[in-house]
Amino acid sequence: MEKWPIGVFASIDAGLGVKLEVARDLGVPTIQLHAPHASSRTQANADGFLKKIADYGIQLTCVFGGFDGESYADIPTVSRTVGLVPPETRAARTKELKEIADFANLLGCKVVGLHIGFVPHDRSLPLYQEVIAVARDVCDHCAAQGQSLHLETGQETADDLLAFIQDVARPNLFINFDPANMILYGTGEPIAALKKVGRYVRSIHCKDGKWSPEPGKTWGQEVPLGDGDVGMEKYLRTLREIGYDGPLTIEREIPQEPERQKAEIGRAIKLLTELRQKVLA
Ligand code: MG
Numbered sequence: 001m002e003k004w005p006i007g008v009f010a011s012i013d014a015g016l017g018v019k020l021e022v023a024r025d026l027g028v029p030t031i032q033l034h035a036p037h038a039s040s041r042t043q044a045n046a047d048g049f050l051k052k053i054a055d056y057g058i059q060l061t062c063v064f065g066g067f068d069g070e071s072y073a074d075i076p077t078v079s080r081t082v083g084l085v086p087p088e089t090r091a092a093r094t095k096e097l098k099e100i101a102d103f104a105n106l107l108g109c110k111v112v113g114l115h116i117g118f119v120p121h122d123r124s125l126p127l128y129q130e131v132i133a134v135a136r137d138v139c140d141h142c143a144a145q146g147q148s149l150h151l152e153t154g155q156e157t158a159d160d161l162l163a164f165i166q167d168v169a170r171p172n173l174f175i176n177f178d179p180a181n182m183i184l185y186g187t188g189e190p191i192a193a194l195k196k197v198g199r200y201v202r203s204i205h206c207k208d209g210k211w212s213p214e215p216g217k218t219w220g221q222e223v224p225l226g227d228g229d230v231g232m233e234k235y236l237r238t239l240r241e242i243g244y245d246g247p248l249t250i251e252r253e254i255p256q257e258p259e260r261q262k263a264e265i266g267r268a269i270k271l272l273t274e275l276r277q278k279v280l281a
Contacts, residue, residue: 004239004276005029006269007061007249009205012036012049016066016253022262024056026269030247032062032113032203035100046106061247062150062176062203063104064113065097074219075185078155083117084134085127094134098141105145111203112142113176115152119164132167139170148172150203154181158193165200175200178251179230180207180222186215190230191238198242205251206272208232222253225268232271236279248272 007030009017017034031053036045053060069089071081084090084097101112116135120128135149142149153161153175165173175197179190187193194201208228212220226232236248250268254261 003245003280004236005059005247006272006276007031007247008265009034009064009249009251013040016064016255017251018258018261018265020052020056020058022258022265023058026262026266028250028269029057030059030061030249032064032247032249033060033107033109034064034066035103038096038099041099041103041106043106046103050107060107060109061249062111062113063100063107063109064152065100066115067093067096070115075217079118082155083115084138085117085119085131087127087130090130090134094137097138101138101142101145101147105147110145110147111150112147113150113152113203114138115155118155119160121156121160123163123167132164135164135168135173136170139168139173143170143172148174148202150174150176152176152181152205153178153193153197154185154187157187158196161197162200173200174202176203176205177201178205178207179235180205180209180220180228180251183209183211183215183229184220184222186212186217186220191234194235194238194242198238198244201239201242201244203246204239204244204249206232206235206248206268207251207253224252224264225250226271233275233279236272236275240279248276 008028010023010031011017011034013036071077182190208225208230210221212218
């Protein structure tokens with residue numbers, strides 16, 4: 001595959017991302033897939049999906065885990081509901097994430113992505129040790145099928161994320177870097193963060209956002225690619241600097257407005273195609 005193929009975040013029946021047909025219409029060569037519901041994670045559906053994307057000329061690069069009951073309504077709600085951190089849903093979600101990894105494996109996909117949730121910043125807390133243990137458990141499940149686990153960025157600062165990865169100490173634990181999330185969650189200037197965590201970055205999102213007036217307390221605003229505070233040219237230049245050569249996966253989360261979502265992703269493809277040419281020249 002060429003360096004930096006364009007991609008888009010897509011879904012079949014659940015969660016975030018555009019429909020496969022939108023990815024086809026936009027002519028992107030790669031997708032990341034939001035995991036479908038349990039009832040859809042069958043061999044027959046895997047076969048059907050693989051045939052469809054082969055027909056569309058699309059390669060699957062990552063399957064993202066997600067769970068019922070997660071809400072990104074505001075930052076405290078994310079903290080309460082997302083990922084493997086909330087204790088009351090942890091056991092069931094860990095089991096489901098392993099099933100999602102198994103489904104990714106049926107699809108021949110060796111990368112599983114995840115919003116693990118708000119990892120506590122105090123490393124002496126029992127909750128921190130619990131999250132370390134669950135991350136190891138999932139990494140080991142993935143490793144047995146030759147898969148890596150990529151943590152989505154945003155909920156931690158670059159330093160906290162590095163400390164967490166080093167404490168988990170598993171060779172198949174990496175990062176899916178989302179520069180907009182650093183801004184939206186108020187966890188740090190994304191370019192500086194990317195330089196810090198660069199050696200663990202194995203997949204990325206191309207998403208843009210504007211800082212909240214109260215970073216870390218209230219959401220920043222997600223905006224079309226190029227209109228926000230990330231600085232897309234600088235982002236690509238930094239990706240080049242850290243030696244990243246995987247897909248540029250566009251994420252635009254306005255599922256309630258599919259026409260606008262498709263149009264804005266179309267413009268994002270154009271922008272990234274131009275910038276890629278310039279930066280790799
Ligand atoms: Mg993202």
